Amino acid sequence: xxxxxxxxxxxxxxxxxxxxxxxxxxxxxxxxxxxxxxxxxxxxxxxxxxxxxxxxxxxxxxxxxxxxxxxxxxxxxxxxxxxxxxxxxxxxxxxxxxxxxxxxxxxxxxxxxxxxxxxxxxxxxxxxxxxxxxxxxxxxxxxxxxxxxxxxxxxxxxxxxxxxxxxxxxxxxxxxxxxxxxxxxxxxxxxxxxxxxxxxxxxxxxxxxxxxxxxxxxxxxxxxxxxxxxxxxxxxxxxxxxxxxxxxxxxxxxxxxxxxxxxxxxxxxxxxxxxxxxxxxxxxxxxxxxxxxxxxxxxxxxxxxxxxxxxxxxxxxxxxxxxxxxxxxxxxxxxxxxxxxxxxxx
Numbered sequence: 231x232x233x234x235x236x237x238x239x240x241x242x243x244x245x246x247x248x249x250x251x252x253x254x255x256x257x258x259x260x261x262x263x264x265x266x267x268x269x270x271x272x273x274x275x276x277x278x279x280x281x282x283x284x285x286x287x288x289x290x291x292x293x294x295x296x297x298x299x300x301x302x303x304x305x306x307x308x309x310x311x312x313x314x315x316x317x318x319x320x321x322x323x324x325x326x327x328x329x330x331x332x333x334x335x336x337x338x339x340x341x342x343x344x345x346x347x348x349x350x351x352x353x354x355x356x357x358x359x360x361x362x363x364x365x366x367x368x369x370x371x372x373x374x375x376x377x378x379x380x381x382x383x384x385x386x387x388x389x390x391x392x393x394x395x396x397x398x399x400x401x402x403x404x405x406x407x408x409x410x411x412x413x414x415x416x417x418x419x420x421x422x423x424x425x426x427x428x429x430x431x432x433x434x435x436x437x438x439x440x441x442x443x444x445x446x447x448x449x450x451x452x453x454x455x456x457x458x459x460x461x462x463x464x465x466x467x468x469x470x471x472x473x474x475x476x477x478x479x480x481x482x483x484x485x486x487x488x489x490x491x492x493x494x495x496x497x498x499x500x501x502x503x504x505x506x507x508x509x510x511x512x513x514x515x516x517x518x519x520x521x522x523x524x525x526x527x528x529x530x531x532x533x534x535x536x537x538x539x540x541x542x543x544x545x546x547x548x549x550x551x552x553x554x555x556x557x558x559x560x561x562x563x564x565x566x567x568x569x570x571x572x573x574x575x576x
Contacts, residue, residue, distance in 0.1 A: 257284045260308040260499040263296060264289060265486070266441045268311070268360075270519035277506050283499050291440040292397050300325060306493050308500035311359050314485045315399070315556035318349040322560065327490045328354045333501035336508035344525045347485065348555065356487035357504050358525035360517070362459035363545065363553070364400055364482040366475045367466075372453035377475040380408040383454060384427070389434045393446065393455035396438040398570045399556055400482065401428060404456055407479045414557045418565055425569045429576045447472060458484075460522030463542050467521070474542045476549055483553035485525075 257278075266289040274285050288307075290296040293316040299305055300320075312320065320326050331337055340358050350356045368377050372391065375382075383392050383404070394401050403413035405424035415421060436452045443455050448468045457465070462474040488504045490497055506512055514532035517524040523543045524530050530538055537543060559566055 255284055257282055258496060258499055259284045259286060260496050260503055261286045261288070261306060262309045262503065263299075263307040264309075264311045266291060267444070268520055268522075270516045273507070273512055273516050273519075276512070277503060281499075281502055281506070283496075283502065285503070294398060300491055300493070303493070306495050307491050308494040308496050309488055309503055310491055311486050311488050313556065314347065314349040314487075315558045317356050317487055317489060318558040319560050320489065320491075321350065321355055322558070325492055326355045327492050327494060327497060329357070329490065329504070330497075330501060333498065334505045334508065336505050336510075339508060339510055339513075339526050339528055341525050341527055344485065348557070349485070350487070356489050357508055359486045359488050359507065360460065360520075360522035361483070361485045361525055362523050362543070363476060363550075364395075364403070364456065364458055364484065365462070366477065367447055367455045367457045367462050367472055368475065369447070369450060369453050369469075369471055370473050371450070371471050377454075377473075378478050380404055380477045380479055383456070384408075384431050384434065386434060388453050390436050391453035392431075392435050393443050393452050394428075394431075394435055394438045395443075395456045396440045398566060399559075400456065401438070401573075402566070402569070403482050403554075403556075407477065407481065410479065413480075413482060413554050414559070416559070416562055418562070421562075421565060421569055425573050428573050432573075432576055444468075458522075459542050460520055463521030463537065463540060466542065467536075476545065476552075478552070480552050480554060483550060483555050485555070 260283055262285055274287060278285055293313050296310060296312060297316055334357060337357055344358045344361065346353045366377055402421065402424050405428050406413045406415060406420065409423060411420045439446065443457060444461060444465055446452055447455050447465050459474065466472045466474065488507065490500045494500055507516065508526065510526055510528035510532065513524050513526045513529035517529055518533055518537060521543065
């Protein structure tokens with residue numbers, strides 16, 4: 231009898247071991263592709279716990295990087311968060327699925343002024359995630375003059391103290407606005423003139439950076455940087471010596487929205503995620519973490535006073551009049567790519 235019990239026990243242990251090895255994570259999965267440092271990881275965990283859906287989360291640095299990866303295929307994403315002009319391009323190229331708004335009832339929480347935008351005029355493909363501006367962040371202990379123009383980024387006094395965005399559209403837009411041109415120009419001569427003044431500026435530039443600009447400016451390693459407003463909010467929180475300015479020549483007003491690529495494997499899960507991220511309490515938590523401007527009025531009311539009343543995150547409406555929203559440059563994208571390559575080669 232003792233031997234029989236031992237044999238039974240061994241068999242039970244073996245069966246449990248095999249069962250444990252076979253019990254992987256069998257939850258449904260969605261693959262989310264987003265900008266770096268652009269979500270509160272606790273929010274992802276809350277979604278997973280509430281819906282029983284696992285989130286595989288990947289990051290990119292530019293709209294162009296994201297676009298190329300999706301265009302090349304080989305990777306399947308269920309939710310992507312591109313900017314306005316890239317959404318326009320992806321719609322035109324049949325790269326996005328229409329959303330079932332019955333699965334996204336929180337869409338009604340979005341500020342109606344942000345719906346039916348030029349990049350998604352039928353409001354069928356995207357749900358606003360964040361919005362903001364592009365301006366100049368500066369260290370007030372290193373810059374003692376008024377910062378109100380893009381010209382300061384060409385001031386030799388700040389050699390090796392200037393950070394530009396490692397982004398084709400954003401950096402060319404700075405140069406175009408400084409020259410008095412539209413950031414959506416299709417004029418090749420104007421684009422080449424913008425390239426030329428950026429080449430002239432390069433000896434003054436500390437670096438062209440992406441997310442790394444945050445640590446650099448917080449540490450006081452540079453005096454001036456072209457940044458997105460939400461990153462400015464974060465950096466000012468970490469270093470009160472920093473301030474943010476919107477240049478008088480005009481600047482970019484941008485919108486990032488959640489979309490579902492046509493190659494998505496779990497559209498229903500993706501729509502559940504989009505709806506969850508648009509829920510006011512979740513949107514407020516996410517906005518408080520990353521510092522960007524929420525498109526959901528109820529969420530804004532839930533924010534801490536320092537963010538809710540921030541003129542960086544929520545500038546006066548009169549300032550927003552001096553802005554442009556990017557349009558898709560698909561008809562001259564080869565020119566943009568050539569100019570960016572020529573700039574980087576210097």
